[in-house]
Amino acid sequence: MNQPRxxxxxxxxxxxxxxxxxxxxxxxxxxxxMIKSAVSDPxxxxxxxxxxxxxxxxxxxxxxTVEMQAAFVADLRQISDxxxxxxxxxxxxxxxxxxxxxxxxxRKAALDTAGSIDxxxxxxxxxxxxxxxxVSVAASSRITDRNLLAAVDLQRDASGAIASLxxxxxxxKAIMLRTFVMALTVTGACILxxxxxxxxxxxxxxxxxxxxxxxxxxxxxTSLLVRTAAWFILLQDRGLIxxxxxxxxxxxSPIPLIFNRAGVIIAMTHVLLPFMVLPIFSVLIGxxxxxxxxxxxxxxxxxxAFLNVLLPLGLRGVVSGSLLVFMSALGYYITPALIGxxxxxxxxxxxxxxxxxxxxxxxxxxxxxxxxxxxxxxxAIYLRLSSERETSP
Amino acid sequence: MSVLRFSKLIFGSATxxxxxxxxxxxxxxxxxxxxxxxxxxxxxxxxxxxxxxxAGVWQRSIINSLIIGCGTTVLATFLGTxxxxxxxxxxxxxxxxxxxxIFLLPMVVPAVVLGVxxxxxxxxxxxxxxxLGVIIAHTVVAVPFVVVNVLAVLQGIxxxxxxxxxxxxxxxxxVLxxxxxxxxxxxxxxxxxxxFATSLDEVVLTLFVAGPxxxxxxxxxxxxIRENISPAIAAAAFVFIVGTVLIAIVVNFSRGTNxxxx
Numbered sequence: 001m002n003q004p005r006x007x008x009x010x011x012x013x014x015x016x017x018x019x020x021x022x023x024x025x026x027x028x029x030x031x032x033x034m035i036k037s038a039v040s041d042p043x044x045x046x047x048x049x050x051x052x053x054x055x056x057x058x059x060x061x062x063x064x065t066v067e068m069q070a071a072f073v074a075d076l077r078q079i080s081d082x083x084x085x086x087x088x089x090x091x092x093x094x095x096x097x098x099x100x101x102x103x104x105x106x107r108k109a110a111l112d113t114a115g116s117i118d119x120x121x122x123x124x125x126x127x128x129x130x131x132x133x134x135v136s137v138a139a140s141s142r143i144t145d146r147n148l149l150a151a152v153d154l155q156r157d158a159s160g161a162i163a164s165l166x167x168x169x170x171x172x173k174a175i176m177l178r179t180f181v182m183a184l185t186v187t188g189a190c191i192l193x194x195x196x197x198x199x200x201x202x203x204x205x206x207x208x209x210x211x212x213x214x215x216x217x218x219x220x221x222t223s224l225l226v227r228t229a230a231w232f233i234l235l236q237d238r239g240l241i242x243x244x245x246x247x248x249x250x251x252x253s254p255i256p257l258i259f260n261r262a263g264v265i266i267a268m269t270h271v272l273l274p275f276m277v278l279p280i281f282s283v284l285i286g287x288x289x290x291x292x293x294x295x296x297x298x299x300x301x302x303x304x305a306f307l308n309v310l311l312p313l314g315l316r317g318v319v320s321g322s323l324l325v326f327m328s329a330l331g332y333y334i335t336p337a338l339i340g341x342x343x344x345x346x347x348x349x350x351x352x353x354x355x356x357x358x359x360x361x362x363x364x365x366x367x368x369x370x371x372x373x374x375x376x377x378x379x380a381i382y383l384r385l386s387s388e389r390e391t392s393p
Numbered sequence: 394m395s396v397l398r399f400s401k402l403i404f405g406s407a408t409x410x411x412x413x414x415x416x417x418x419x420x421x422x423x424x425x426x427x428x429x430x431x432x433x434x435x436x437x438x439x440x441x442x443x444x445x446x447x448a449g450v451w452q453r454s455i456i457n458s459l460i461i462g463c464g465t466t467v468l469a470t471f472l473g474t475x476x477x478x479x480x481x482x483x484x485x486x487x488x489x490x491x492x493x494x495i496f497l498l499p500m501v502v503p504a505v506v507l508g509v510x511x512x513x514x515x516x517x518x519x520x521x522x523x524x525l526g527v528i529i530a531h532t533v534v535a536v537p538f539v540v541v542n543v544l545a546v547l548q549g550i551x552x553x554x555x556x557x558x559x560x561x562x563x564x565x566x567x568v569l570x571x572x573x574x575x576x577x578x579x580x581x582x583x584x585x586x587x588x589f590a591t592s593l594d595e596v597v598l599t600l601f602v603a604g605p606x607x608x609x610x611x612x613x614x615x616x617x618i619r620e621n622i623s624p625a626i627a628a629a630a631f632v633f634i635v636g637t638v639l640i641a642i643v644v645n646f647s648r649g650t651n652x653x654x655x
Contacts, residue, residue, distance in 0.1 A: 009486060015479030016492050019536065027499055027533045030510030037513055197408045200401050215409040222416060223594040225611050226630040227637040230415040232618055233430045233589065233627065240418055240432050270415065301629050331503025333597055338618050348505040355509045355601070365513075368506040379501045383494070 014017040026287035031372065038147045038365030043087045044138035048075045052139040055132075066134045069119050072135065076110040095134040095146075098125055152176075172350070172367065179346040181265065182328035182336075187271040187276075190325045194276030195318055199310070201277070202284035213281070220274040230337050231267040232258065235339065259341035267339050272328055276321035284310075285319030289350055320385055347371050416450035416634055423631035441628040451625060454613035456609070458593055464528035465535050470585040472532070473539025478569075480540070481547040492541075500537045507533070508601035515602055522604030530598040535591040539584035546580025547573075549584060583613050583644045590640055593633075 045052055050071035058068060074124045079085045085107065092099040102125050109122050119126035126132075137156075149155055149162065153173045201212040219227060234240050235257040241253040257263045287310070295305035333348035347367060354364035422430050426438035480493050499507070511530055512521060520526035543638050548574070558568045574581075599612045614629050 012479040016476050019476035020492055022472055026529050030514040033514040034510035193408055196404055200405045216413045219412050221641055223633045225614050226633045227631050229618055229626050231417045233417055233419050238431050245433055333505050351505050364509050368509050370501050372506045375503055
């Protein structure tokens with residue numbers, strides 16, 4: 001009896017193997033690559049091997065030793081690749097500004113003379129211990145928590161303790177808070193519209209229900225870009241909404257609706273509303289139709305019957321829908337990018353900026369990891385809730 | 394009670410209006426003869442459709458979308474259908490349940506996060522700025538739709554039909570070809586349609602992975618809205634919306650034939 005079952009299991013595994021392999025290579029591996037880029041920091045360790053060995057015995061507080069300086073100069077002479085040298089300078093400069101001018105000067109001196117060099121005489125910054133601390137930290141490790149800390153506006157100070165970034169240096173916490181607030185606002189708006197709407201759709205039948213559900217499904221199937229384009233056109237100062245408002249005399253000058261928060265919230269609510277309505281609807285039609293009359297026959301006022309019977313049951317759908325909407329809203333890129341102004345950009349826009357604009361893969365990876373983790377946690381809760389519903393009668 | 398019914402009517406109509414009106418409102422703008430996207434429309438013409446199908450950038454992007462969309466549909470439909478065949482048992486082992494969850498994950502991971510990772514990894518294997526790279530990226534996000542659609546149909550198939558074929562001496566491959574796949578065809582078709590639609594609409598991964606030569610229609614629309622809005626957008630949106638309605642009819646039709654089979 002066990003033999004055919006094992007055989008069936010093997011056939012199943014063989015069938016899922018191609019897609020599994022495809023997703024491991026082209027879905028999981030890119031995510032791993034992104035996470036690695038957030039924590040990897042190999043450039044200094046690779047270009048300064050002798051320095052790395054000699055600083056291992058340094059206590060990072062006493063003046064730099066002669067051996068360290070000699071090792072550093074020797075390492076600089078070994079770097080023949082200008083691009084690699086550029087990467088090293090960028091890496092060191094990100095830890096302490098000043099390296100951008102100091103490093104080319106020092107490298108030139110190292111290449112021009114064959115013997116030993118007095119670095120402090122060459123540039124008095126080499127007498128400043130904090131430059132050596134930066135070199136030492138960068139050279140002695142291939143991984144870093146710098147990007148992950150910077151993603152939440154933290155840094156390591158010269159002694160290695162975790163401290164806040166200066167207020168003007170980073171705004172990531174503010175952007176995360178903004179993302180959270182905007183996603184929450186959209187979720188709230190979707191509940192306010194979606195819950196009553198789903199209840200109405202569940203309470204009617206025939207062509208009325210078809211119409212209400214069709215109204216939800218048509219936008220869901222329409223291209224996201226088309227829906228965003230539609231709102232872009234409608235929300236403009238001379239767009240349809242403002243024309244109607246001005247002609248009907250509600251307002252004399254156009255209400256700013258585009259490139260601001262209100263426009264993004266309206267468009268995102270429109271885009272995500274189906275994800276709220278459908279889970280609530282599917283829960284509500286599962287509720288036996290005679291529950292409300294039963295409550296009424298036992299003497300409950302319709303309002304009380306609603307509050308005590310329908311609302312608690314429908315709330316499970318609201319929780320599922322809210323998780324879906326909130327999770328999707330957190331990672332939204334296209335709608336805020338097109339409808340929002342500079343102050344309405346969410347975390348995805350910042351990630352895209354770091355990746356394509358600034359070529360700072362470390363920061364893009366670190367913020368990406370934060371967004372990925374938040375999404376996965378919400379998805380796990382969602383799966384847990386929906387599997388509970390399947391197993392409970 | 395009549396107050397309740399009245400407010401239900403008002404709220405329901407208002408929400409239907411909110412959901413549908415934006416999509417309908419931009420349709421007439423596709424036929425404007427002005428360069429502005431404003432109402433009232435001064436005069437009607439098809440100049441923006443002519444622009445859409447003849448101007449170099451738009452024409453190129455439509456061709457790119459068709460190439461990439463077809464590639465994605467073939468790849469995603471093949472991988473998704475085979476994968477769904479392995480997951481069709483109603484009582485899945487823990488390993489297969491986990492694999493099923495993994496198959497659906499690309500729908501959940503934020504596109505920008507996946508895009509950053511793909512750009513980093515694809516660059517190492519010279520896949521960025523290639524058609525193959527864009528097709529692979531689109532397939533990753535399209536394949537869950539194929540799995541879901543095919544699985545839904547497979548689980549409705551009466552297994553006794555396949556057992557009957559096998560007991561009459563059909564080899565497993567013959568059963569698959571002659572019985573299972575024809576019965577699963579409606580799911581495979583709607584999965585393929587969803588895969589094509591997903592590819593057509595994909596912007597974010599395309600931004601990260603494609604080069605200027607693989608600029609798709611969606612990508613072209615994105616930069617047109619961002620940089621230089623023109624009524625060609627409304628014309629493109631018109632094509633998309635009409636296409637969506639056609640797709641909805643195809644999917645409903647194939648689901649309908651499936652229901653008739655049961």
